[in-house]
Amino acid sequence: MMSLLNEIVHKIKTVLSYSPHFIALHEPYFDGNEWEYVKECLDTGWVSSVGKFVDRFEQDLANFTGAKYAVATVNGTAALHICYLLAGVKTGNEVLIPTLSFVATANALSYCGAIPHFIEAEDKFLGIDVNLLDQYLNDITEIKNNVCINKLTGRHIQALCVMHTLGHPVDLDRIVELCKKYHLTLIEDAAEALGSYYKGIHVGHRGLVGALSFNGNKIITTGGGGAILTNDANIAKQAKHMTTTAKLPHPWLFEHDKVGYNYRLPNINAALGCAQLEQLPKFLNTKRLLAKKYKNIFLNLQGLRFIQEPDYAKSNYWLNALLLDSSFEDSRDSLLELLNKSNVMSRPIWNLLHTLPMYKDSPRMTLSVAEALHKRLIKIPSSVILGTTHSKSEAS
Numbered sequence: 001m002m003s004l005l006n007e008i009v010h011k012i013k014t015v016l017s018y019s020p021h022f023i024a025l026h027e028p029y030f031d032g033n034e035w036e037y038v039k040e041c042l043d044t045g046w047v048s049s050v051g052k053f054v055d056r057f058e059q060d061l062a063n064f065t066g067a068k069y070a071v072a073t074v075n076g077t078a079a080l081h082i083c084y085l086l087a088g089v090k091t092g093n094e095v096l097i098p099t100l101s102f103v104a105t106a107n108a109l110s111y112c113g114a115i116p117h118f119i120e121a122e123d124k125f126l127g128i129d130v131n132l133l134d135q136y137l138n139d140i141t142e143i144k145n146n147v148c149i150n151k152l153t154g155r156h157i158q159a160l161c162v163m164h165t166l167g168h169p170v171d172l173d174r175i176v177e178l179c180k181k182y183h184l185t186l187i188e189d190a191a192e193a194l195g196s197y198y199k200g201i202h203v204g205h206r207g208l209v210g211a212l213s214f215n216g217n218k219i220i221t222t223g224g225g226g227a228i229l230t231n232d233a234n235i236a237k238q239a240k241h242m243t244t245t246a247k248l249p250h251p252w253l254f255e256h257d258k259v260g261y262n263y264r265l266p267n268i269n270a271a272l273g274c275a276q277l278e279q280l281p282k283f284l285n286t287k288r289l290l291a292k293k294y295k296n297i298f299l300n301l302q303g304l305r306f307i308q309e310p311d312y313a314k315s316n317y318w319l320n321a322l323l324l325d326s327s328f329e330d331s332r333d334s335l336l337e338l339l340n341k342s343n344v345m346s347r348p349i350w351n352l353l354h355t356l357p358m359y360k361d362s363p364r365m366t367l368s369v370a371e372a373l374h375k376r377l378i379k380i381p382s383s384v385i386l387g388t389t390h391s392k393s394e395a396s
């Protein structure tokens with residue numbers, strides 16, 4: 001056993017040509033106009049919630065993703081919160097979400113007074129299992145007046161939020177079909193998937209709304225930040241309104257027509273975002289290169305599988321991950337220890353949401369695949385710099 005672990009560590013180290021003392025899981029990379037644009041904010045005084053970089057960032061995001069509209073927000077969780085509200089999620093509703101996700105997918109629902117209803121994962125690309133979900137909904141729901149009712153709880157199931165895990169797109173065609181069948185509004189938590197494509201189309205705007213994140217560990221960063229994507233003009237207008245304290249446009253009056261949120265992205269963060277977005281095509285290339293290297297070194301190694309993009313998609317390979325065979329699941333922690341001790345930062349996947357204390361009583365389907373995945377997944381270093389041929393260390 002120890003020899004397999006040592007071999008894994010050795011192989012990972014051969015891929016990491018950029019070898020400082022410590023290799024982070026995912027660090028930001030600033031190699032473009034970041035200084036210039038941020039300096040412009042400081043020089044002009046436009047650092048806060050309005051300014052030309054906010055407008056430009058929203059336009060650039062729409063152009064890059066092919067969404068008709070993008071509304072920048074203070075972080076990805078805030079974007080998700082507004083997405084749920086725009087999808088009509090109300091107090092006491094249930095919303096279907098994967099248990100294999102970051103806690104924000106569930107928390108943003110709780111902010112709406114709604115209840116997460118946890119769904120099963122599939123073990124190839126780590127998204128939701130559409131087949132099992134279909135069977136499950138067929139068993140436990142009934143449609144009344146175009147509304148999906150959970151027969152077990154009597155509650156209204158309003159929406160389905162899917163997540164493109166580690167950047168790998170879920171099968172959106174099949175999910176759209178399922179949403180039609182059960183009268184569910186589709187939301188995409190695309191926080192990890194900027195630069196990922198489903199059958200040639202950028203993810204995040206297939207459903208009514210989608211959320212992006214630009215947190216420090218994501219593929220591009222604004223320090224903290226997020227965005228709502230939509231193709232619906234009215235939804236986009238509402239998104240802007242709700243994230244800007246529901247203030248009615250007026251040169252000097254402070255008129256607010258409902259309880260809104262201060263979820264705006266400051267101009268100084270948007271300046272970073274504009275500079276980062278300019279480099280995204282380059283980032284995507286280097287990440288693809290790194291993933292290819294990982295794929296090749298793990299190809300003939302028994303005992304684990306390197307997670308790869310689905311045939312129908314092009315992934316951004318935001319975070320690379322290894323899935324240990326079930327016979328090696330007891331070795332996960334030893335491997336994590338060995339990697340981290342060797343200054344190769346690696347982490348398990350998030351704790352499954354249905355196991356967290358605040359969600360332990362939430363409704364769920366059988367989650368045995370997600371539970372098995374949780375025991376066997378390891379996230380390995382995936383920073384942009386690791387895929388660049390001329391790394392910082394070589395240049396200096």
Ligand SMILES: *Cc1c(COP(=O)(O)O)cnc(C)c1O
Nearest residue numbers: 075076077102104191192213215
């Ligand atoms: C990062 C992330 C979020 C939240 O984004 P923040 O900008 O950190 O608030 C939401 N969902 C998923 C799946 C994420 O990975």
